[in-house]
Structure formats: structure tokens, C-alpha cells
Amino acid sequence: MLDKTFDPTSFETALYERWEASGCFNAGQPGREKADPFTIVIPPPNVTGSLHIGHALNNTLQDVMVRYHRMKGDDTLWMPGTDHAGIATQMVVERQLAQTQQPGRRELGREEFLRRVWAWKAESGGTITRQLRRLGASVDWPRERFTMDEGLSKAVIEVFVRLHRDGLIYRDTRLVNWDPVFQTAISDLEVESREVKGSLWHIRYPVEGGGEIVVATTRPETMLADTAVAVHPEDERYAALVGKHVILPITGRRIPIVADAYSDPEKGTGAVKITPAHDFNDFEVGRRHSLGSPSMLDAEGRVTLAEIGRGSDFLNSLDGLDRFEARKRIVAELEATEALVLVEPHTHQVPHGDRSGVPIEPRLTMQWYVDAATLAQKPIEAVETGRVKFEPKLFENTFFAWMRDIQPWCVSRQLWWGHQIPAWYAPDGQVFVARSEAEAQELAGAGVALTRDPDVLDTWFSSALWPFSTLGWPEQTPALDKHYPTNVLVTGFDIIFFWVARMMMMGEYCTGVAPFSTVVIHGLVRDEKGQKMSKSKGNVMDPLELIDAYGADAVRFTLCALASPGRDIKLAKQRMEGYRAFATKIWNAARFLEMNGIAPDPAWKREDATAPLARWILEKTDAAVASAAASIEAFRFDDYASGAYAFTWGTFCDWFIELAKPTLSGEATDEQAQVKGAAQYALGTILKLLHPVMPYITAELWEKLGYGDAVGLVTAEWPAVPAFATEDLNAGGIDWAIGFIEDIRATRGEFARLDPANAKAWLGATLPISGPGLLAQAGGNAGAIARLAKVTLGDAATGDAAQCAQMVHGGALYLISVGAPIDVAGASKAKRKDIEKLEKDLASTEARLANADFVTRAKPEVLEEMHERKRALGEKLGMEKGVLERLGG
Numbered sequence: 001m002l003d004k005t006f007d008p009t010s011f012e013t014a015l016y017e018r019w020e021a022s023g024c025f026n027a028g029q030p031g032r033e034k035a036d037p038f039t040i041v042i043p044p045p046n047v048t049g050s051l052h053i054g055h056a057l058n059n060t061l062q063d064v065m066v067r068y069h070r071m072k073g074d075d076t077l078w079m080p081g082t083d084h085a086g087i088a089t090q091m092v093v094e095r096q097l098a099q100t101q102q103p104g105r106r107e108l109g110r111e112e113f114l115r116r117v118w119a120w121k122a123e124s125g126g127t128i129t130r131q132l133r134r135l136g137a138s139v140d141w142p143r144e145r146f147t148m149d150e151g152l153s154k155a156v157i158e159v160f161v162r163l164h165r166d167g168l169i170y171r172d173t174r175l176v177n178w179d180p181v182f183q184t185a186i187s188d189l190e191v192e193s194r195e196v197k198g199s200l201w202h203i204r205y206p207v208e209g210g211g212e213i214v215v216a217t218t219r220p221e222t223m224l225a226d227t228a229v230a231v232h233p234e235d236e237r238y239a240a241l242v243g244k245h246v247i248l249p250i251t252g253r254r255i256p257i258v259a260d261a262y263s264d265p266e267k268g269t270g271a272v273k274i275t276p277a278h279d280f281n282d283f284e285v286g287r288r289h290s291l292g293s294p295s296m297l298d299a300e301g302r303v304t305l306a307e308i309g310r311g312s313d314f315l316n317s318l319d320g321l322d323r324f325e326a327r328k329r330i331v332a333e334l335e336a337t338e339a340l341v342l343v344e345p346h347t348h349q350v351p352h353g354d355r356s357g358v359p360i361e362p363r364l365t366m367q368w369y370v371d372a373a374t375l376a377q378k379p380i381e382a383v384e385t386g387r388v389k390f391e392p393k394l395f396e397n398t399f400f401a402w403m404r405d406i407q408p409w410c411v412s413r414q415l416w417w418g419h420q421i422p423a424w425y426a427p428d429g430q431v432f433v434a435r436s437e438a439e440a441q442e443l444a445g446a447g448v449a450l451t452r453d454p455d456v457l458d459t460w461f462s463s464a465l466w467p468f469s470t471l472g473w474p475e476q477t478p479a480l481d482k483h484y485p486t487n488v489l490v491t492g493f494d495i496i497f498f499w500v501a502r503m504m505m506m507g508e509y510c511t512g513v514a515p516f517s518t519v520v521i522h523g524l525v526r527d528e529k530g531q532k533m534s535k536s537k538g539n540v541m542d543p544l545e546l547i548d549a550y551g552a553d554a555v556r557f558t559l560c561a562l563a564s565p566g567r568d569i570k571l572a573k574q575r576m577e578g579y580r581a582f583a584t585k586i587w588n589a590a591r592f593l594e595m596n597g598i599a600p601d602p603a604w605k606r607e608d609a610t611a612p613l614a615r616w617i618l619e620k621t622d623a624a625v626a627s628a629a630a631s632i633e634a635f636r637f638d639d640y641a642s643g644a645y646a647f648t649w650g651t652f653c654d655w656f657i658e659l660a661k662p663t664l665s666g667e668a669t670d671e672q673a674q675v676k677g678a679a680q681y682a683l684g685t686i687l688k689l690l691h692p693v694m695p696y697i698t699a700e701l702w703e704k705l706g707y708g709d710a711v712g713l714v715t716a717e718w719p720a721v722p723a724f725a726t727e728d729l730n731a732g733g734i735d736w737a738i739g740f741i742e743d744i745r746a747t748r749g750e751f752a753r754l755d756p757a758n759a760k761a762w763l764g765a766t767l768p769i770s771g772p773g774l775l776a777q778a779g780g781n782a783g784a785i786a787r788l789a790k791v792t793l794g795d796a797a798t799g800d801a802a803q804c805a806q807m808v809h810g811g812a813l814y815l816i817s818v819g820a821p822i823d824v825a826g827a828s829k830a831k832r833k834d835i836e837k838l839e840k841d842l843a844s845t846e847a848r849l850a851n852a853d854f855v856t857r858a859k860p861e862v863l864e865e866m867h868e869r870k871r872a873l874g875e876k877l878g879m880e881k882g883v884l885e886r887l888g889g
Contacts, residue, residue, distance in 0.1 A: 002594055002704055006587035008551030012696045015710055016133050019699075024714040025138040027077035027483070038069035039077045039486040041467050042139060043499070044147065046085035047121060048092050051131035053525045053533065053571065054492065056543035059137050060556045060693070061522060061563060061637055062490045067138055067692040068632050071718040077483050078138065079470050081145035082129065086418040086459045087182055087190065091355055093117050093417075110416050110454075117417050131544060136552050136695045138714065143479075145470045147462040148419065155469035156419045156462050157435055159510060164423075164433040168371045168509075169411070171431070175283045176410050178363035180301030180323075181356035184414035185367055187458060189498045191360055193349040200346035201331065202269060204339045205229060205246040208254065213238065213246060214341050216268030218348060219278075220334065221327040223248065224308055224318070225296035226255055228274040230285055233259040235270050249339045250315055250330065251308065258289045277364040295364055297323055299414075323361075368412040368421060368455070372505065376403045379504035382514045388504065391635045392566040395493055395521045402497045409502075411458045418456030425451050464502035467515035474510075488635075489516045492524065493566070520635045521566055525559075528572035530865055546576060553694035554580040560693045561641035568864065582649060583697050586686070589653045590701050593679055596664045600684060600707045604677040606722065611671045612732025612780065613663070614678035617656045620647065621682045622721045628689050629718070641693060648686050655738055656682070659784050685719045737781035740809050744769065744789040747807045747816060750883050754827040758820050769807075770794040771814035791816070808885065831884045838880060842873040 003010075019025060027037075040062050045055060062078065070076040093116055094105055105113045132139070145152060163169040176185035201220045204212050215229055226248055231238035242259045262285050263272050276286030276293040286293055294307035303318045303326045310316050314333055318326050334340040351360040380403050382388040383396055390396045412421060424432045424440040426448050434440035437452065444450055465473070467489075471480040485507070491500060500519055507515035526532055527539040534540065546555045557579040562569040609615055624647035631640035656679070663675050684707050691698040691713055703710040752762035761767075769791040778785055782793055803822060804815035848854050849866055858866075 002587065002591040002701075004591070006584045006697075008553065008583070008696060009548075011700045012134075012136075012552055015696055015699055016136065018711055019138070019714060020133070020141060022711045023142075024711050025078070026140045026142060027075055027479075029075070029715060032073070032075040035073055035075040037077065037483050037487075038066070038072075038074035039079070039483040040066060040488050040490065041079040041470060041486055042081065042137075043489075043491050043495075044081045044083040044145075044463060044466060045128045046088055047082040047125040047128075047146070048085050048088045049128045051128055051135065051543050053541050053543050055128070055132075056135055056555065057522060057525050057559045057563065057569065058490055058492065059132060059135055060559045061520070063135075063137050063556075063695075064560060064637060064640070064692040065488060065490075065632060067695065067714070068629075068718065070138070070714065071688065071691070071716060073717065075482070077140055077143075077479075079143055079145070079483075080129065080132075080137075080139035080141060081147070081466075081470060082125070083459060083463055084146065084148040084418065086413060086415050086456060087179075087184065087186065087355055089117060089121070090415055090417040091182070093120050096120065105416065113416055134544060134547055134552065136556065138695070143470075147459070147466075151472065152462060152465070152469045153419060155465050155473055156457065157422045158474045159465060159506065160422055160457070160461075161433055161435055163370065163509070168374060169433075170369055170371070171366055172369050172408070173364060173366045174369070174408070174410070175277070175280055175362045175364055176367060177351065178299070178361045178365070179353040179356050179358070180297075180299065180361055181353065181358050182415070183299045185363075185365065185410055185412065186353060186360070187410075187460060187498065189460075189495065190354050191351045192354045194352050195347060196350040197345065197347050198350075200268065200344040201334075201340065202342035202344070203249065203273075203334060204341050205249065205273075207241060207257075208245040208247060211241075213241060213257065213271050214269045215271045215273045217273055218346060219327070220330050221303070221323055222275045222278045222296060223273055223330070224251055224303070224315075225275050225277050225294045226253075226273045227276055227286060227291040227293070228255050228289060229257045229271055230260040230263045230274050231257065231271050232261060232263045232265050235263070235265045237265075238271060249334060249337070251311055256289075256291075258285075258291075260285050260288065278362050280362055283362070283364075293364055297361060297363070299363075301358075301361055367410045368423075368457075369408040370411050370461075372406045372409040375505035375509055376406050376501070378508035379403060379501065379514065382504065382508070388514045388516065389518050391518060391520045394566065395496065395519070398493065398496055399501065403501055406501075409458075411461045412453075412455040413458055414454075415456050416454075418459065419462060421453040421455050421457060423453040425453065460498055460502055463499060464506040465510070467503055467507060468511055484511065484515070485513050486516045488518045488520055490520045490522065493521045494524070496521070518635075522563055523566060523568035525569045525571050528570050528574075530568070530570050541571060541573075546573075550576045550580040551583060551696070553583050553697050556695075557582065557641060557645075557693050560637045561645070563637040565636065565638075568860075582645060583694065585649055585653055586690075586697060587701070589657060590683060590705060592657065593683060594705060596676075598664075598676050598679045598683075600680055600705065601677060604681060606681070609674045609678050611674040612734060613656070613659055614671075614674040616732060616734045617652070617678050617682050620651050620656075621685050621719075623647075624651070625685060625689060625719045626721050632692070644689055644693070648690065652682060652686060655734075658788060659734070662783070662787075687713065688716060688719050691716075733777070733779055733781055736810065737778065737785055740778075741785055741789045743807055743809045744785075744791060744816065747805055751805050751816075751818070751822070754830070754883075755818075755822055758818050758822075761818050761820065765818075766790045766792060768792050768794060768817045769814055770796055770817075771812055773812075774814065777812075828884060831880060835877065835880050835884065838873055838877045842870065842877060845870045845873060 043058060066076055066078045097104060160169060177188065177191050179186050198218055200216050200218055202214050202216050203220065204214055206212050213229060229246055231242065241257045244257050245254050246257060248255055262281055263270060274282045274285050274291065276283045276291055277295040296303060296308055298304040301323045303321045305319045318329065331340065352358060353360055383399060390399065422433060422435065424437065426444055432440040432443045434443055440450055467486050468480065468484050471477060471484050473480055489500065503515050507513065531537065531539060543555060554576055558575045562571065606618065609618060624643065627643045628640050631643060660675050660679065663672050666672065687698040687702050687707065699710040699713045702708055702713040748762050752759040755762065772795060774793055775782060775795050778793055786793060803820055804817045805822065807814045807816055845866060849870065855863065
């Protein structure tokens with residue numbers, strides 16, 4: 001007998017341990033050797049990471065598909081693994097060394113430091129994979145990979161060598177995002193813009209031969225490396241100055257005034273200082289005008305005069321100062337020499353390192369680059385021709401916008417933890433790219449002393465190979481033959497550029513085909529107000545805490561139910577509570593059926609179910625199965641969840657069980673046997689139907705009720721919809737009866753609210769309801785209607801019409817009598833006022849959404865809130881008009 005109280009903590013952990021130990025998640029199950037493959041690679045989480053709510057969403061959606069396809073009979077592979085997370089892992093270990101007062105990285109040396117990192121990884125690097133088990137992720141754990149394991153490292157070196165051989169990897173001096181704390185280039189994804197309240201300094205630059213030009217800047221310290229002042233070619237204020245020179249304050253250098261469209265006449269003074277070595281836009285201006293690119297900051301963000309040259313005592317005093325201290329001194333000097341014209345408060349976005357938390361410096365350095373523009377061509381063609389599809393399709397535009405204007409990809413990092421670049425240098429600077437030092441030495445010739453490049457590769461370089469390197473590439477393994485290309489990639493829109501695009505580039509280059517056929521994009525998980533979750537706001541939801549509170553199934557179901565295509569999720573704990581109640585409802589329904597002697601019956605035959613209620617629930621079950629399968633296949637996870645919820649709670653628990661109670665509690669009859677048979681079939685089907693999203697409770701009930709082993713449900717066959725069907729989908733008029741009961745309940749509730757004097761009578765008493773042909777229409781369901789709606793049925797009008805509420809159902813008018821006068825006129829008047837207010841609010845909301853200027857300026861979360869408000873108002877308006885109709889208005 002099932003426990004009286006549903007408690008997910010009593011079985012979740014034990015169930016997962018049984019599943020994993022049995023190997024039921026693994027690809028290549030006996031009997032599936034020739035089955036169609038269904039393959040997903042997990043977006044590898046950082047080895048330093050712990051499960052956050054975004055991971056929970058992403059992995060829940062993947063697990064829904066994986067469990068569904070496994071039940072469909074596919075040879076299903078969900079490839080797990082973690083990313084070595086270069087900068088994050090190095091930071092963690094360096095911090096650990098500092099906290100334990102051990103020598104730092106540079107004191108230890110590269111070899112010993114890397115040994116410490118591997119030791120940390122062995123001890124603490126499995127946190128997130130343990131947490132994925134708590135979520136119920138059914139991944140193929142024996143195949144787990146790590147981006148720096150031996151096989152994947154071999155693939156990384158192979159790809160680098162091939163790209164270099166084909167001229168698609170090269171060295172160049174360009175601007176990069178430079179983190180002065182970690183002293184390395186970082187990717188755009190590791191940069192976050194923060195709003196900073198700063199200043200806009202207006203500085204007077206003397207024009208050679210007389211006059212002046214005033215420039216405005218947020219970074220006065222970089223003026224030490226200015227190489228020009230730019231004005232717009234059509235700005236008449238400065239037309240006569242183009243081609244002349246200014247004398248740069250503090251340094252005394254002579255720099256030109258150039259005409260360039262980059263300068264915006266509407267911003268600041270319309271004249272901008274150009275510092276090619278310290279600004280990405282300035283770098284392009286410098287290239288167009290063949291300007292020099294001297295740097296004035298070193299790797300740690302301190303002033304260096306090495307490329308600028310020494311000069312006055314003041315200039316020389318800046319050498320070695322931190323950039324922000326130098327700013328203070330430069331501003332003071334400009335003010336003292338009357339070169340500072342104006343200082344304005346200025347709030348602007350400043351890029352910061354997401355790990356270090358300090359402002360990022362654009363820095364001119366020699367790095368390794370991938371020719372991304374060439375590699376992007378085949379992925380673009382793959383999406384244009386439909387070989388790769390984005391779901392929702394609108395994200396194709398995001399993909400194209402990035403890929404059609406893609407810049408060279410900087411792949412080198414000045415770190416120690418990562419894949420060391422397979423390049424060796426001779427004393428004369430000649431570079432030899434090879435698979436090993438021995439191969440490099442052979443290329444260089446005997447006796448040539450070689451030094452290996454100390455840099456490592458960008459973490460995204462190795463993760464770009466993930467779909468095929470994890471399957472054994474560059475070896476042509478059986479796993480690669482069967483499971484590549486993969487079927488689906490599930491990810492967030494924020495890494496379309498950084499991961500999705502790069503996997504497509506590398507997949508096409510290395511294997512000749514795209515690495516997946518469909519990219520499913522989900523939104524971000526926000527709080528219930530639509531705000532981004534952050535520790536500073538205190539609105540972060542820890543999925544492990546949620547699992548402890550509500551159970552893994554409730555957390556998974558909530559995320560699935562809210563995962564509308566491409567839209568951000570507004571997550572509220574009330575939804576978790578609601579779906580925890582859903583799990584309890586399933587448990588209690590199963591326990592009720594168990595108590596009534598309903599158990600799995602292998603001898604049951606569907607064709608023997610001829611009783612209307614049995615036929616009705618079987619048809620509803622078939623429809624729910626078909627709908628669930630169609631929703632999952634279409635990646636409509638929200639529709640799958642909502643449909644399964646409506647069928648399980650509404651159709652099965654609320655209606656079928658209630659309608660079946662008199663039959664189940666009565667004498668043993670053939671009808672009772674048919675209803676019991678249909679009930680055990682429908683419940684078993686529900687457990688299969690819900691298993692992809694609620695694996696724990698379904699497996700526990702599957703075993704406890706006697707349907708089979710809890711491990712067996714993982715690979716149980718997805719319920720088939722029979723080829724035959726009964727003629728009448730509304731068997732026995734049950735749908736009509738249910739709708740009739742619902743309308744009676746709604747009418748009683750409305751009138752109890754609108755007629756407070758008789759509220760108790762409306763809700764508490766059994767009321768007469770009458771209408772032409774009612775008894776004939778109700779037929780065999782008359783007793784159920786009377787019992788569940790608390791009414792007595794009659795064909796003739798009962799009582800005074802002034803004491804009756806009107807109810808329209810199926811086009812017919814029915815009267816419900818309460819035996820007391822009803823103030824219909826007063827209630828109708830109040831309801832019309834409610835409707836007028838709703839119509840006014842709805843019109844105002846629609847007008848704002850029709851305002852192009854508002855739509856352009858509004859933040860995405862504000863627009864989403866407005867659309868949600870419009871939907872809610874429309875829904876409420878429809879309901880209130882229905883109430884007015886019932887009042888006869």
C-alpha cells in the first residue's frame with residue numbers, strides 16, 4: 001500500500017542510484033544496436049561550477065527529449081562532460097593557494113602549478129555532475145568527458161595544426177579585451193558592461209599655428225597615446241582645421257587632425273581624440289588613416305613610457321603609476337595649466353572582467369587568430385538552406401547578424417591552465433606548428449633550439465569541437481559513425497555567437513557536416529517580476545534548495561511548463577508549490593485507485609471496454625498521448641507540460657475518478673470491471689506520459705503499484721495510440737455533462753458573489769435547474785450531474801423567473817432557481833462598469849504597444865510585461881462578458 005503522505009525525499013536519491021547502477025541511461029542498450037540514434041551533447045558546464053537555475057532549465061529540457069526518445073525505442077545518447085574553464089579554474093586554485101598561505105603560481109612554476117590544478121580537479125571538480133544527478137539528468141555517465149582529457153586534447157592539437165596548415169590560423173597584432181588582474185586576453189563573453197557614474201572631461205588641444213580644438217573624453221589618461229584628433233567630414237565647424245596639427249598637452253607631441261565619419265557632430269564637442277592602441281573604434285580609425293599605435297599601459301594597467309617616450313618631469317613622474325591614479329594626476333595637471341575646459345557628470349557603460357571585477361583595457365598585443373570569416377561560410381549556408389534549423393526560427397536572424405559580420409577570433413590566452421598552443425619558436429622568431437615537440441624539431445632541423453609558445457587556447461576553442469571530439473574524433477570510432485552528427489542542441493540565446501556558431505564552424509571544417517540539425521533556444525530564467533537574477537539583488541533561486549523544498553519533479557515540471565519558445569521565464573515559488581501539489585494529486589489518485597482494488601492487469605483487453613465511462617477515458621488518454629508526443633517533437637515543452645497537466649489533473653483525477661466513484665463503490669458488475677480495467681490502463685499510461693518530465697514519482701508509482709520495475713520504466717515503450725478508435729469521442733455524452741456541471745458551478749459562484757444576501761443558498765443548497773429536454777440530454781449522466789453540481793434536474797421551468805439565474809450551455813437556456821428575488825438589474829449595472837474599466841485599460845495597453853517609439857525604446861522585460869498585461873486583460877474581459885451574459889445582459 002502506498003504511503004498516505006507523498007514525500008519525494010524518501011525515494012529520489014535511492015532511485016537515481018539504482019538507475020545509474022543499472023546502466024539504463026547508457027547508449028547501446030541490448031536490442032537497440034540497429035535502432036535509429038538520437039544524440040544530444042550536454043553543453044559542458046564549467047568544472048568549477050555548481051548547478052544554477054539556468055543549468056536546471058537547460059538540462060531539464062534535454063532530459064525530457066532524451067527520456068522520450070529512449071522510450072520511443074531510439075538508441076539514445078546524452079553525452080555528458082565538463083569544460084576546463086581556463087581562467088575560472090586558474091583563479092580558483094590561485095585563490096586557494098593564497099588562502100592557505102602557499103607560494104603563488106609564479107613562485108611554484110608552471111609544472112608544479114598545473115599539478116596542483118589537476119589535484120584540485122580530482123578532489124573538487126565533480127560538484128556539478130553530482131548536482132545534475134539530483135536533478136534526475138539521465139546522461140550516459142560512463143562516457144563522461146573533460147575538455148582536457150587525453151582524447152579531447154589530441155583533437156584540439158589536430159585541429160590547430162590543420163587550421164594552421166590551411167592558413168586559417170595565424171598570428172597578428174590587434175586589440176583584445178585585456179584583463180589587468182589576470183594579465184590575459186579574454187573573450188567577449190567574459191566581459192560584462194556595468195553602468196558607471198563618471199565624468200566627461202573637455203580638454204583644450206592647441207592647434208599648431210594658432211587656435212584650439214576641444215575634445216571630450218571619459219578617459220583622459222589615454223591622451224598620452226593619442227595619435228590624432230578626428231572630426232566629421234561634413235562638420236563645417238572644423239572643415240578648415242582638417243589636415244592641420246595639434247600639440248598634444250602634457251607630452252608635447254604633434255598629431256594630425258583627420259576627417260572621419262566615426263566622429264559624431266552631435267556628441268560632446270564633435271571632435272574626438274584617437275588612441276588606436278586603447279580603443280576598438282579608434283583602432284579602425286587609425287588603420288584608415290595609417291596612424292601610429294603606441295601603447296601607454298602595461299599588462300598590469302600601469303603607465304609605461306616605453307613607446308611614448310620620456311619628456312617633462314611631470315610626464316616622467318607618471319611612469320609606473322596605476323591607470324586610475326595617473327588619471328587623477330593628469331586631470332589635476334590639465335586644470336593647473338588651464339587646458340581643462342569643462343567637467344560634466346557622465347553615466348556610461350564600462351566593460352569589466354566578469355571574474356576579476358576590474359575595468360577591461362583594450363590592449364594591442366600579438367595573439368593567435370582564427371580566420372572566422374572563412375569558416376563561417378558553410379554554417380551560414382547550412383542555416384540558409386535549412387540543413388540546420390533554429391527553434392524558434394527568429395534566432396536565425398541573430399545567428400546571421402553575427403556570422404555575416406564576424407571578426408577574426410582571438411584564440412590565445414596568457415594563462416597556464418588550458419591546452420598549450422602547439423607552436424615552437426626558433427631563436428630567429430620562425431614559428432613551427434606541430435603535433436609534438438619532436439615533430440616541430442624535425443621541421444626546424446637538428447640543432448635548432450626551440451621554445452614552446454607559453455600561451456594556451458581559448459576555452460571556446462576546445463568546446464567548439466565538443467560534438468565530435470567527445471565521440472572519438474579524429475579517430476573514426478563506432479560512436480562517431482553512429483552518433484555524429486547529433487540531433488539537437490539545447491542552449492540559451494546568449495551563447496549563439498560563442499558556442500553554437502563556433503561548433504558549426506569547426507564541425508563543417510573537420511567533418512564536412514554540421515554538428516546538429518536543430519538548435520533549440522530557450523530564454524533566461526528571471527525572477528517573478530522579470531528581473532535578472534543576481535546575488536546583489538537577493539533574488540537568486542538555488543535549484544538544489546528548490547529540490548529540497550519541493551522535490552525534483554516539481555522543479556523540473558515548473559521549468560518545463562514555463563519554457564515558452566525563446567521567451568524568458570518568470571519564475572515564482574508559487575508555481576513550484578502548485579506543481580508540488582500536482583505531484584501530490586497524482587500520488588493521492590494512485591492511492592485511491594489502489595485502495596479500490598485497481599491494479600495492473602496484463603490480461604486486460606481494450607476492445608472489451610464498452611461501458612461509456614471506460615470508453616471515454618480511453619479516448620481521452622489516446623488524445624493526451626498524441627498531443628504530448630507532438631509537443632515534444634515540436635520542442636513545445638510548455639505545451640507538453642500544460643497538456644499533460646490538464647489531462648492528468650482535470651480529465652483523469654477530477655472527472656474520471658469522480659464519475660467512477662459510484663461504480664467503484666457499488667457491487668461487482670461487468671461495468672465495474674470495465675471501469676477498473678480502463679483506470680489501470682489510463683494510470684499506467686499517465687506514468688509513461690509524465691516520465692520524461694517527472695521521472696521520480698512516475699518510476700516510484702510504476703514499481704509500487706506493480707506495473708514493473710522502477711528501472712524498467714526508463715526504457716519502457718512509449719504508449720502507442722491504437723490504430724482503431726471508437727466512433728464517438730464524446731462517449732455517453734460525458735463531455736456534455738462535464739461542461740454542463742462546470743457551467744452550473746461557475747454560475748453558482750458568480751451569483752453567490754453578485755447576490756450576497758443569498759450567497760449561502762447559492763453555494764450550500766441543492767438547487768433546481770430546468771430547461772427544455774434537459775432530462776433527455778443528460779441521459780445516463782443525470783445522476784452524476786445531480787451529485788457533482790448539487791442540483792435537481794427538470795424539463796419544465798421551476799419557480800418564478802425573477803428568482804432564477806440564466807445559464808446558457810450548448811446554445812440552450814437553463815434556469816437555476818434559488819427561491820428568492822435576484823437583483824439582476826443591479827448586478828448587471830455593476831458588471832457593465834467593470835467591463836468598461838477593463839476595456840479602457842485594454843485599449844490603453846494596446847495603444848502603447850502600437851506606439852513604435854515606445855516599442856523601440858522599451859526594455860525587453862517591459863515589453864514582455866505589457867504583452868502579458870494585454871493577454872490577462874483580454875482574458876479577464878472575456879470572463880466578465882460571460883458573467884454579464886449569464887445575467888441576461
